Amino acid sequence: MKITWFGHAAFLLEGSKKILIDPFLSGNPMSPVKPDEVDADLILVTHGHGDHLGDAVEISKRCKAPIVCIYELSVLLGRKGAETIGMNIGGTAKIEDVEVTMVKAVHSADVVENEIISAGDPVGFVVKMDGVSVYHAGDTDVFMDMQLIGGLYKPKVALLPIGDFYTMGIKGALKAVELIKPEIVIPMHYNTFPPIKQNPEEFKEKAEKMGVKVVILKPGESLEV
Ligand code: NI
Ligand code: MN
Numbered sequence: 001m002k003i004t005w006f007g008h009a010a011f012l013l014e015g016s017k018k019i020l021i022d023p024f025l026s027g028n029p030m031s032p033v034k035p036d037e038v039d040a041d042l043i044l045v046t047h048g049h050g051d052h053l054g055d056a057v058e059i060s061k062r063c064k065a066p067i068v069c070i071y072e073l074s075v076l077l078g079r080k081g082a083e084t085i086g087m088n089i090g091g092t093a094k095i096e097d098v099e100v101t102m103v104k105a106v107h108s109a110d111v112v113e114n115e116i117i118s119a120g121d122p123v124g125f126v127v128k129m130d131g132v133s134v135y136h137a138g139d140t141d142v143f144m145d146m147q148l149i150g151g152l153y154k155p156k157v158a159l160l161p162i163g164d165f166y167t168m169g170i171k172g173a174l175k176a177v178e179l180i181k182p183e184i185v186i187p188m189h190y191n192t193f194p195p196i197k198q199n200p201e202e203f204k205e206k207a208e209k210m211g212v213k214v215v216i217l218k219p220g221e222s223l224e225v
């Protein structure tokens with residue numbers, strides 16, 4: 001599987017399918033690609049905040065790729081014309097040979113337009129494709145149930161926010177590594193905006209003392225796992 005980071009929480013997982021997660025591209029100062037430059041078979045959205053929902057509806061329509069998200073958000077996105085797969089926490093959607101499991105996250109999740117629209121809970125995802133499991137934590141603080149996610153789904157790779165302010169920072173992310181026990185961690189959700197300025201090298205140095213490999217990607221870079 002090839003994992004490409006587009007900055008912030010936006011990733012493309014490429015294997016037997018192309019799975020785009022949290023495609024915040026046009027408004028993302030770190031993204032090296034525009035929404036019309038990415039292809040996807042499936043789009044996963046962790047919650048309705050603009051920096052995660054991003055360009056999902058537009059890409060979904062162009063690529064005829066369904067958006068997998070929590071049920072309430074799927075209703076809202078369906079009204080915008082996207083094809084959706086609305087599921088809920090603890091469930092696994094089997095899309096041909098890919099398994100997408102929705103897991104808990106600790107954050108807020110309303111869609112903010114002219115008014116604030118309730119849009120279900122925030123989530124993370126574990127994607128199993130070509131025999132490899134990847135955990136995208138979404139926006140979250142560390143929580144003890146990450147131990148369950150690690151134990152149940154044994155993700156080889158964890159994509160974890162480290163930016164602080166809107167999510168856990170380095171201290172929380174180090175505890176998350178201890179709970180999840182992945183082989184590889186890719187830090188995300190940092191340095192996009194001033195409030196989430198963070199030094200990923202500090203996270204790498206501390207996490208690698210715990211025996212996990214940390215891969216710091218630049219936006220547009222990929223890791224083959
Ligand atoms: Ni958020
Ligand atoms: Mn966010």
